[in-house]
Amino acid sequence: MADDKGRNGGIPRREALKVLGSIPAALTASQIEARTADHSHVPAAQIPAGVKVAYKPKFFTEHEWKTVNLLADTIIPRDDRSGSASEAGAVEYIDEYADSQGETLQTQLRGGLMWLDRECGARFDKKFVDCSEEQRKQVLDLIAYPERTKPEFSQATAFFNRFRDLTAAGFYTSKMGIGDLGYLGNRPFDWKGCPDEVLAKLELKKA
Amino acid sequence: MQVIRQPNVYDAVIVGSGAAGGMTALVLCRAGAKVLLLEAGANFDTAKDSKMFMWPYEAPLRGGPTPKHPFGYFDASYGGWTVEGEPYTTAPGEEFLWWRSRMLGGRTNHWGRISLRMGPYDFKPRSRDGLGFDWPMTYDDLAPYYDKVESLIGVFGTKENMENAPDGVFMPPPKPRCYELMIKQACDKLAIPCIPSRLSIITKDHNGRAACHYCGQCGRSCATASNFSSPTVLLPPAKATGNLEIRTDAMCREVLTNTEGLATGVSYVDRLTRKEIQVRAKIVVLCASACESARLLLNSKSSRFPNGLANSSGTVGKYLMDTVGASMSGFIPKLMDLPPHNEDGVGGMHLYVPWWNYQKKMDFPRGYHIEIGGGRRDPPGTGIFRNAHRFIGGGYGAELKKKYRKLYGAFVEFAGRGEMIPNDNCWCEIDPNVVDQWGIPVLRFHWKWADHEILQAKHMRETFREIIHTMGGQPVEAPASLKDYGIRKGGEIIHEVGTTRMGDDPTTSVLNQHCQAWDVKNLFVTDGGCFVSNADKNPTLSIMAVAWWAAEYIADQVKKGSL
Numbered sequence: 001m002a003d004d005k006g007r008n009g010g011i012p013r014r015e016a017l018k019v020l021g022s023i024p025a026a027l028t029a030s031q032i033e034a035r036t037a038d039h040s041h042v043p044a045a046q047i048p049a050g051v052k053v054a055y056k057p058k059f060f061t062e063h064e065w066k067t068v069n070l071l072a073d074t075i076i077p078r079d080d081r082s083g084s085a086s087e088a089g090a091v092e093y094i095d096e097y098a099d100s101q102g103e104t105l106q107t108q109l110r111g112g113l114m115w116l117d118r119e120c121g122a123r124f125d126k127k128f129v130d131c132s133e134e135q136r137k138q139v140l141d142l143i144a145y146p147e148r149t150k151p152e153f154s155q156a157t158a159f160f161n162r163f164r165d166l167t168a169a170g171f172y173t174s175k176m177g178i179g180d181l182g183y184l185g186n187r188p189f190d191w192k193g194c195p196d197e198v199l200a201k202l203e204l205k206k207a
Numbered sequence: 208m209q210v211i212r213q214p215n216v217y218d219a220v221i222v223g224s225g226a227a228g229g230m231t232a233l234v235l236c237r238a239g240a241k242v243l244l245l246e247a248g249a250n251f252d253t254a255k256d257s258k259m260f261m262w263p264y265e266a267p268l269r270g271g272p273t274p275k276h277p278f279g280y281f282d283a284s285y286g287g288w289t290v291e292g293e294p295y296t297t298a299p300g301e302e303f304l305w306w307r308s309r310m311l312g313g314r315t316n317h318w319g320r321i322s323l324r325m326g327p328y329d330f331k332p333r334s335r336d337g338l339g340f341d342w343p344m345t346y347d348d349l350a351p352y353y354d355k356v357e358s359l360i361g362v363f364g365t366k367e368n369m370e371n372a373p374d375g376v377f378m379p380p381p382k383p384r385c386y387e388l389m390i391k392q393a394c395d396k397l398a399i400p401c402i403p404s405r406l407s408i409i410t411k412d413h414n415g416r417a418a419c420h421y422c423g424q425c426g427r428s429c430a431t432a433s434n435f436s437s438p439t440v441l442l443p444p445a446k447a448t449g450n451l452e453i454r455t456d457a458m459c460r461e462v463l464t465n466t467e468g469l470a471t472g473v474s475y476v477d478r479l480t481r482k483e484i485q486v487r488a489k490i491v492v493l494c495a496s497a498c499e500s501a502r503l504l505l506n507s508k509s510s511r512f513p514n515g516l517a518n519s520s521g522t523v524g525k526y527l528m529d530t531v532g533a534s535m536s537g538f539i540p541k542l543m544d545l546p547p548h549n550e551d552g553v554g555g556m557h558l559y560v561p562w563w564n565y566q567k568k569m570d571f572p573r574g575y576h577i578e579i580g581g582g583r584r585d586p587p588g589t590g591i592f593r594n595a596h597r598f599i600g601g602g603y604g605a606e607l608k609k610k611y612r613k614l615y616g617a618f619v620e621f622a623g624r625g626e627m628i629p630n631d632n633c634w635c636e637i638d639p640n641v642v643d644q645w646g647i648p649v650l651r652f653h654w655k656w657a658d659h660e661i662l663q664a665k666h667m668r669e670t671f672r673e674i675i676h677t678m679g680g681q682p683v684e685a686p687a688s689l690k691d692y693g694i695r696k697g698g699e700i701i702h703e704v705g706t707t708r709m710g711d712d713p714t715t716s717v718l719n720q721h722c723q724a725w726d727v728k729n730l731f732v733t734d735g736g737c738f739v740s741n742a743d744k745n746p747t748l749s750i751m752a753v754a755w756w757a758a759e760y761i762a763d764q765v766k767k768g769s770l
Binding site for chain 2: 010031044074075076077079089093096097100140142144145146147161164165168169170172173175177178180181182183184185186187188190191192193194195198199201202204
């Protein structure tokens with residue numbers, strides 16, 4: 001791999017790192033290979049099924065946990081490039097993050113989930129998780145677009161903004177989400193400047 | 208409590224193992240002195256303890272910030288804005304933040320590696336505009352020491368012949384990233400200079416250290432020692448002399464003195480055993496960080512030194528300075544949908560903007576440089592796409608996911624780092640009521656920005672907006688207008704200096720130009736406490752140059768028999 005060629009006598013960079021005894025001792029060569037492997041396209045089908053069964057939420061109640069899973073997957077669903085928020089472990093992140101935080105965030109999340117159930121109850125006499133996809137959409141559309149949200153839904157909109165951000169944080173810091181974005185770094189690399197095809201797209205001259 | 212008095216007399220005891228302590232130790236050990244180096248924190252072995260190459264999903268809370276790790280899990284800092292059992296206080300209604308890294312090498316493990324020389328004007332600011340104070344030295348005095356430091360640690364950069372941003376001994380810089388070229392293009396249009404940055408990251412093999420491998424993770428500390436930190440660059444050659452002894456977990460309480468008013472050593476708490484140990488030395492050098500060294504002096508009271516040691520001028524703790532900081536992100540539509548590419552680069556910016564208006568009359572004194580960031584640098588963190596609804600109007604589902612992909616890498620960030628003028632409202636003292644878990648009285652901070660700094664922050668933000676607009680982008684503005692133009696809190700830029708300043712006059716300064724206490728000739732402070740001003744040049748490189756200059760003076764005075 002061209003990226004691994006050092007500029008000092010052609011020693012592969014990764015070898016140079018090993019020779020120097022410089023990789024943290026806890027990392028074996030194969031772990032480094034794994035960590036520096038190409039993450040750009042992780043097929044969603046490779047995500048082992050049933051991974052989440054063992055997870056016991058620390059902050060959310062059992063009912064909230066179902067709602068959180070459904071809501072997160074509605075925000076970031078599976079598509080042809082990657083899996084959904086829950087498949088990426090974003091919901092576990094949200095639970096652990098909420099658990100680590102103070103009362104302000106915890107109450108916002110708990111209250112926001114309650115608002116969803118109440119709104120669904122008022123409209124359809126059902127909890128959010130028991131609604132049809134179309135019914136859920138009707139409710140979420142009230143709070144998912146901050147620029148056109150009605151004043152009476154401002155708090156629920158703030159909740160949804162927060163939940164959306166947490167879902168994105170959890171998804172895009174997962175192996176799956178990082179691959180989805182096409183982030184190619186976090187490995188030894190031989191930086192040679194902005195690639196030609198990017199320069200061309202940005203209409204920039206070569207430095 | 209039983210105090211263990213160790214009879215061995217070292218040639219020098221140095222308190223603190225960061226930029227100043229490491230450098231002072233190296234120069235003194237090479238001069239043949241037997242040196243004891245005390246570090247308040249734990250040992251840190253970069254090769255073993257660095258979190259280089261870890262992915263966010265391998266870390267607690269995806270590596271995001273927590274009170275214990277304010278800069279995230281990967282940050283090479285044991286400590287932060289708070290240290291358990293070691294509080295500090297602030298005067299009512301005032302705010303100051305104090306970052307402490309309790310570890311071998313201190314803050315050099317995680318710092319930004321920005322290595323800018325102070326320029327000729329920076330040493331004589333009062334002569335130029337009547338504000339603040341002049342240094343008791345000139346650029347020409349310190350230039351040879353900048354040369355030595357850069358040659359030792361390795362700094363990249365380019366020769367630019369700028370009057371007040373002097374060139375150094377430079378390695379070749381890394382090529383600019385894509386978004387950096389766009390920023391430069393906009394700056395060119397605005398006649399703002401945008402040039403290769405100057406960071407202590409080696410782009411060629413240097414003194415047995417491997418060249419940078421461009422993972423962009425300097426802040427995690429580098430397992431290959433390809434950037435500068437005290438434990439990887441200064442302490443190994445100091446140890447190789449056979450003259451250095453290092454003790455970690457040694458929390459210094461006070462400097463000891465004798466009836467002649469000379470320093471005789473220090474008293475410290477061994478954090479692991481909670482025992483008090485006194486060590487003796489012919490020379491005491493404080494390198495504990497500006498505020499911690501001031502605290503040590505103020506806590507070293509005796510009948511001879513009732514206001515604290517080396518404080519006959521009353522200026523210990525005064526003239527505390529930080530750097531003026533303000534920042535802004537911009538959304539740059541042109542950066543959307545770029546072909547995936549690895550632009551981690553070095554652990555910092557490849558280009559920066561040096562201060563360009565220094566010959567113009569502005570509505571604030573002095574100036575600032577601009578640090579830039581953005582693009583696809585670094586593994587995605589938990590802040591990714593936060594508040595993205597401000598750009599994409601919200602939403603959810605497959606459509607949102609597509610928008611996130613488009614947004615990725617389409618942001619740039621600008622951070623201004625400017626010079627503050629020392630003022631009478633920014634200082635620290637011993638809190639009369641509070642001690643830390645070792646029973647050592649703690650610092651109480653006072654802080655108030657003056658209009659000088661607030662107007663500078665205003666100018667920073669106006670400049671950022673202009674650059675972002677010139678790039679065809681949209682500034683990311685907070686929904687409500689920011690107090691004082693978003694100037695960061697005192698201490699938040701982690702450039703505290705000035706609390707034991709040097710000068711020509713013993714009645715208005717703590718140290719002479721060689722960092723020697725006016726009141727106690729065998730006591731030195733070679734950390735940022737000795738600074739007289741705080742130019743927009745991040746202090747670490749200058750701390751090391753001054754420490755080298757002072758340590759050479761110490762060795763010379765010993766040789767001459769004056770110490």
